[in-house]
Amino acid sequence: MYLIQIKDLSFSYASKKDALKHINLNIEKGTFTCIVGENGSGKSTLLKCILGLNKGYTGEIIKETHIGYLPQKSDIQTNFPATIEEVVLSGTISNNVRSVFYKKEDKEKAKDVMQKLGIYDIRKKCFANISGGQQQRVLIARALCATKDIIILDEPTNGLDPSISKQIYELLDKLKKEDKITIFMVSHDVERALNYADTVVELLNGEIVFNGKPQDFKLGGAN
Ligand code: ADP
Ligand code: MG
Secondary structure (H helix, E strand, O other): OEEEEEEEEEEEEOOEEEEEEEEEEEEEOOOEEEEEOOOOOOHHHHHHHHHOOOOOOEEEEEEOOOEEEEOOHHHOOOOOOOEHHHHHHHOOHHHOOOOOOOOHHHHHHHHHHHHHOOOHHHOOOEHHHOOHHHHHHHHHHHHHHOOOOEEEEEOOOOOOOHHHHHHHHHHHHHHHHHHOOEEEEEOOOHHHHHHHOOEEEEEEOOEEEEEEOHHHOOOOOOO
């Protein structure tokens, strides 16, 4: 079963034509997909089209479910004065846009997710004061609050130490295996992507140049 189907998607920014060209891609339930490719190849643009943050694309994107999202670091503010708990809970807002109040079920979901990710005991700490690795863990928890099916992450391990980065990949793998969460992420770390992903997709100049199993992958789409 496909959670997301992308059919002949093309997208241009006002100042950047053809940021994406004729993208066809299906995201199968229960899989771990890594998007790789050099800077400026269109990876973040693709995620933003899927999430509805880039308007005016051509082609079709069919979504079967709510999506949790962890943006690229450059797109988020990490110094705001909120507690871990508040950041995680804010992930539930997309589920009940009509209300500014959190429902009991939202609070329970946030608690479950924080416990699962090992951040419940530190939930009253200020988000701005925890390490970069912990912040990403909190943002994964936040993304999980918006969905029961799929999270989309944009370079969640960028700037982290290798050992912390490995922990993040292992956490995502665990969410896939234990909770059947589908993982769709942009990765700057090809080696790790090949280790953990079921499917690797490489973008180059807005086009898919590889879509297949990690063992068949060669950098640059030269296959
Ligand atoms: P990646 O995530 O693979 O590094 P992006 O999707 O961010 O690449 O960018 C793809 C191309 O679109 C790049 O040439 C980039 O400069 C351009 N681009 C990205 N965001 C914008 C924007 N908001 N306005 C104009 N051009 C953009
Ligand atoms: Mg990017």
